[in-house]
Amino acid sequence: MLYRELVRVYEALESTTSRLEMTEILANFFKEADCSSLRKIIYLTQGQLYPDFYPQKLGIADKLLLRAISFTSGVKEQIIQDLLVKEGDPGNVAQKIFQEKKQTTLFSTPLTLERVYDNLRRIAEAEGSGSQDLKIKMLADILHDASPIESKYIARIVTGKMRLGVADMTVLDALAQAFVGKDERDVIERAFNITSDLGLVGEILCSEGVEALRKIRVSVGNPIRAMLAERLSSPEEILEKMGGRCAFEYKYDGVRIQAHIDSQKKIKLFSRRLEDITDQFPDVVSALREAFVSKDVIIEGECVPVDINTGEMLPFQEVSHRRGRKYDLSVAIEDYPVRTFLFDCLYLDGVDLTESPFLERRKALEKCIRPSEDVRLSEIRILDRVEDVERFFEEALKDGCEGLMAKSIGEDSIYRAGARGFLWIKYKKEYRSEMSDTVDLVVVGAFAGRGRRKGVYGALLMATYNDKEDSFETVCKLGSGFDDATLAALPSMLEPYKLQRMHPKVRSKLEADYWFEPALVMEVLGSEITLSPTHTCSYSLIKKDAGLAIRFPRFTGRFRSDKDPREATTSIELVEMYKRQLKKIEE
Numbered sequence: 001m002l003y004r005e006l007v008r009v010y011e012a013l014e015s016t017t018s019r020l021e022m023t024e025i026l027a028n029f030f031k032e033a034d035c036s037s038l039r040k041i042i043y044l045t046q047g048q049l050y051p052d053f054y055p056q057k058l059g060i061a062d063k064l065l066l067r068a069i070s071f072t073s074g075v076k077e078q079i080i081q082d083l084l085v086k087e088g089d090p091g092n093v094a095q096k097i098f099q100e101k102k103q104t105t106l107f108s109t110p111l112t113l114e115r116v117y118d119n120l121r122r123i124a125e126a127e128g129s130g131s132q133d134l135k136i137k138m139l140a141d142i143l144h145d146a147s148p149i150e151s152k153y154i155a156r157i158v159t160g161k162m163r164l165g166v167a168d169m170t171v172l173d174a175l176a177q178a179f180v181g182k183d184e185r186d187v188i189e190r191a192f193n194i195t196s197d198l199g200l201v202g203e204i205l206c207s208e209g210v211e212a213l214r215k216i217r218v219s220v221g222n223p224i225r226a227m228l229a230e231r232l233s234s235p236e237e238i239l240e241k242m243g244g245r246c247a248f249e250y251k252y253d254g255v256r257i258q259a260h261i262d263s264q265k266k267i268k269l270f271s272r273r274l275e276d277i278t279d280q281f282p283d284v285v286s287a288l289r290e291a292f293v294s295k296d297v298i299i300e301g302e303c304v305p306v307d308i309n310t311g312e313m314l315p316f317q318e319v320s321h322r323r324g325r326k327y328d329l330s331v332a333i334e335d336y337p338v339r340t341f342l343f344d345c346l347y348l349d350g351v352d353l354t355e356s357p358f359l360e361r362r363k364a365l366e367k368c369i370r371p372s373e374d375v376r377l378s379e380i381r382i383l384d385r386v387e388d389v390e391r392f393f394e395e396a397l398k399d400g401c402e403g404l405m406a407k408s409i410g411e412d413s414i415y416r417a418g419a420r421g422f423l424w425i426k427y428k429k430e431y432r433s434e435m436s437d438t439v440d441l442v443v444v445g446a447f448a449g450r451g452r453r454k455g456v457y458g459a460l461l462m463a464t465y466n467d468k469e470d471s472f473e474t475v476c477k478l479g480s481g482f483d484d485a486t487l488a489a490l491p492s493m494l495e496p497y498k499l500q501r502m503h504p505k506v507r508s509k510l511e512a513d514y515w516f517e518p519a520l521v522m523e524v525l526g527s528e529i530t531l532s533p534t535h536t537c538s539y540s541l542i543k544k545d546a547g548l549a550i551r552f553p554r555f556t557g558r559f560r561s562d563k564d565p566r567e568a569t570t571s572i573e574l575v576e577m578y579k580r581q582l583k584k585i586e587e
């Protein structure tokens with residue numbers, strides 16, 4: 001297939017912000033595409049070469065790209081560099097440079113999708129000495145034959161700045177529309193939720209049909225998208241929702257991991273965002289290897305930092321030392337050891353357990369491990385009385401946990417991969433404060449600082465995610481809760497996401513001084529949720545011409561780098577929190 005056909009689709013996608021139109025454009029293209037190319041098409045459209053969980057990523061430095069453009073076009077690097085400062089987007093730079101040059105280039109071979117993909121793959125794989133030269137060579141090779149518009153997208157993808165805004169759910173909608181229709185969308189979504197690989201799902205659907213997708217099972221090595229919990233603020237509500245009786249577990253405050261242990265006892269750890277984090281937790285890997293009596297398992301748990309002197313659980317932030325590049329990993333492991341509490345088993349000895357009820361999965365979990373000092377099972381009790389739940393909750397807090405996780409024990413209590421629902425309900429200590437819970441908001445803009453904050457950001461413009469529209473809706477200006485170090489670090493943290501204008505997926509009535517691609521997620525606690533004409537969160541949903549806003553928002557100090565922006569608190573969740581708050585006031 002010719003790369004230009006895909007580029008035509010990119011141009012069409014870029015000219016719209018409507019999710020429906022994007023779906024339509026993609027569906028039409030998928031229908032025509034060759035099944036053997038579909039996988040690559042899907043990855044490339046999302047700016048990737050592989051599924052999300054694959055460690056190899058594109059994202060070479062702008063400098064390398066400029067060198068390749070200079071090499072191919074003969075234009076001096078400094079001129080291209082100046083243009084980049086002016087344009088801000090490497091794609092536009094490549095397009096402009098080659099537009100001027102190409103008029104004189106007569107001979108070039110049309111680029112195929114395969115060749116572009118192959119060169120990009122070799123660029124991503126290149127390592128060690130000589131790799132920079134190889135990258136420039138591979139890039140120059142395709143830029144030489146690219147039309148200006150093709151070079152725009154090559155430049156963007158290779159620097160990790162594709163940003164077409166095509167969400168996973170849009171691809172799933174388009175696949176359904178192209179091949180089977182709306183009725184079978186659930187089958188496609190489930191296949192994605194248990195494999196986390198859109199390319200694989202697309203390829204199977206195209207070449208073998210929906211029946212083959214129905215038969216897909218979880219497999220060791222492919223992360224399963226995490227099941228998520230709803231929240232309620234009292235044991236009464238929880239028990240009522242659960243039919244009077246359910247399991248309650250300690251809700252540990254750490255890092256969620258999904259461990260895959262294969263038949264050779266090789267272990268891979270995935271984060272809640274499905275990143276491969278095996279290298280960050282070698283101690284967890286060896287503790288798990290010791291504790292497991294079975295192989296071929298997928299289990300989930302929470303890694304919690306513990307005090308080396310007292311053995312007590314510490315706040316979540318202490319694990320973040322593992323991620324800091326400045327901190328030597330071996331020192332971090334000694335100073336901040338973690339303990340793993342396992343709470344689910346999704347696969348055991350060739351059996352997919354995601355469709356089994358919770359208590360069966362728990363039994364499987366108990367069967368496959370021999371608990372140790374560092375690997376334990378989560379504390380669990382099956383309760384049906386409010387007083388007992390309150391007592392267990394107090395115990396959980398005393399032991400350093402955040403609260404409880406209620407889990408349905410009904411016949412239908414399957415593991416709902418990738419979904420948030422009432423089969424799991426979280427009950428946390430913050431729910432007893434004024435605004436019921438912290439929220440995870442996405443930075444979409446910033447305002448220049450004044451006075452003491454001159455030179456840094458004065459406030460950030462924060463948004464919730466509207467999952468129906470696939471957009472980001474503003475909900476507050478965040479200016480409190482930052483220490484000096486964070487304030488100083490924010491500009492460079494946000495630099496990679498800086499845009500010339502508001503991102504097409506952002507809905508804002510405020511004019512920010514700086515705009516960002518929605519990427520960075522931060523945890524925020526406010527005093528209450530109010531109606532406001534200034535913010536666009538769930539606009540006109542509760543009251544005409546008013547959105548929801550968070551009053552007196554404070555940053556809790558926790559960057560949610562484990563969350564994708566599309567996993568931030570949704571606009572609808574905020575509506576529900578607002579309603580619950582009203583109910584409490586009435587009481």
Ligand code: ATP
Nearest residue numbers: 228229249250251252253255256302343378405426
């Ligand atoms: P969410 O994961 O629901 O989007 P979040 O990341 O902000 O929200 P919380 O709201 O605090 O986290 O609660 C959910 C998280 O609690 C899970 O993703 C998991 O990491 C953690 N957790 C701790 N203990 C348990 C447990 N016993 N069972 C399930 N999850 C648990």
